[in-house]
Amino acid sequence: MTEIETLLAAVRARDPSEIRLTEYPSLARQLLNVERGGLRPLNVVVLSTFTTEFIDPFLVVEGARHGLQVSISRGGFAQFEQALLDPGTRESWGAIDAIVLQMRIEDVDRNAVVRYPADPSVFPGRVAETIERLESCVAIIREWSDGPILIANFAMPSLRPLTVYEAHAGDSLTYAVAAANRELWNRLAPLAGVYVWDYAGLVASRGSDTWTDPRLWALARAPISSENRPFFAAHLARTLKGVVEPSAKCLVLDLDNTVWGGVVGDDGVEGLQLGDEYPGSAFKEFQRAVLGLRDRGILLAVASRNDLDVARRAIETHPDMLIRWEDFAATRINWNPKSLGLREIAAELNIGIDSLVLFDDNPVERAEVRESVPEVRVIEVPTDVTRYAIALYESGHFDVPSVTEEDRGRARAYQAERARADARGSAPSLEEFLRGLDMMVEIGHLDALNQERVAQLVAKTNQFNLTTRRYTKAQLETMATEDDREVIWLRLRDRFGDAGLVAVAILQLCEQTAIIDSLIMSCRVMNRHVEQALTSHLASLAKARGCTQLIGEYRPTSKNHIVAGLYPALGFAAADGDGETRRFVLDLVVNAEPIPWPETIQSPAGRT
């Protein structure tokens, strides 16, 4: 990882409440001192009725969290029109990407707020004047910039004049603030490039009682309390990002322990946690939140390492599934690496890979995706499912200033496009991906070191198992000593790590014929040409032992249909079978290499 990637990872692994206050300045210094490649430079001018210099380190760090390289410029204290009109000040700002304007009514006229009950008409009057000033600031800015302008709305102050009866008294400050915010929206939001920054929403969500620190107001005209500075910066950074950066377009979901509780392959559809009682209710709530995103135009997709039929049946038939199969614009349910599924989803939906967001409970999968497709935005999923929805919404990846009719109809449009794509079939570049994995295999004969794992694969594997002959450990040991049998294993490694011993084959030699008695592989490594490597090795071995033909057997069970076509795909010809066993034959004489070694896997050392 580069220096900036390390720093960003340190920031993004924690939310603002988890970063110590004393850590922010040093994180900000580090961020300012490294090449902030990959972050979008954003020079923002902040004009406010209070001192905002204090937020700078927080804005640098929280900006970086949201992909922004923020630098901040200002005018003189509490200056608006003067700063905006003064050519010298403007020159000192350089090229500006966004302007933030914040006028608090309590700074404009403290009496209008603190002594509100004396004359409830004073406050709305100040609001009207303030909105007029903001309009005139926008007009001044528009003389020389058409960039985005964020205008903070009005927060409820922590001192409520009527205390607990604010809501009961109809002409209270509470209702006057609500009316002021509506008026601000009416007058400013329709202007091109002007956005209302929901400062009031931020203060409300953090709590207005502790939002300000009267000491800081008294000493430094900087009202926001120490512990809320990171949140002020985080909210502003998110709002800026939503204005200058396109939002993510597609939420890619894992299934097991994400959309439902449990593992459908193990627990079955009936055993899943999904319903109206905890923990099933929490997964259902999460699904509702996911659909809330879909309703406003976010596409949904699935990337899950699962058996397609089993998973699809769960999605289509579980009575408590709120998200239905048709709600997914694309699905990749298979045993491929998740990063490949994400690449394919982006290609199928014809959107940038950087507009995908992954929500997956499994940290290993998240790490794999971060490593191989760093452009994908990966949400840190909490361990507690009741917190999933908050993590999803608070990630900021789906923030958009407004929702259009087109957004609302997007999901339907993609459903139709998906039906078309299904009809013509899609061709992702699997080979390219596999080449990038730097796969290496090691092949050997059964010995004491690996007999446990070999016996386990033989006993447990259901799906990629051509004959499902369940030999015991003792039987396997005996076979290994026989001249006419070979028990062979394969280990796989790639640049992500060691997958371990993942495949086993038993070869039976009868004079000039070699029979693949068993061929077993872990589903985790399916579609990586590992089976081709192993059978290529078996063919070479048989040939070296003087055989002229290699026979492959397939005995269908309820679970191994995925390998029914394996031998024909490897170039074997169908031959006679008997009863439960289908046979396929490969001529070892005609070709120098009867089954070519896959190009995407490095040959093991010493292989001939």
Place this chain on the structure above:
Amino acid sequence: MGIVDRLQEVFQAVFGEEGRITSDDDGPGSIPGWDSVNHVNLILAIEAEFGVQFDAGEIPDLVTVGQIKARLAEPR
């Protein structure tokens, strides 16, 4: 860690490398960057680190390392 070491960490968090404390007399004159904005930042960082809260009236007076140490040594 003693008060001095913890204080040193806070100073370096706020002022960076230039925040190295050399004597009890260190203050705005000897530590570059100790301006009015960073004075408040320093006080807030000390509050966070030591779990204390100073009254508004005390804050402007805590302008040397020695004064801060003396104040932290007082009972809460």
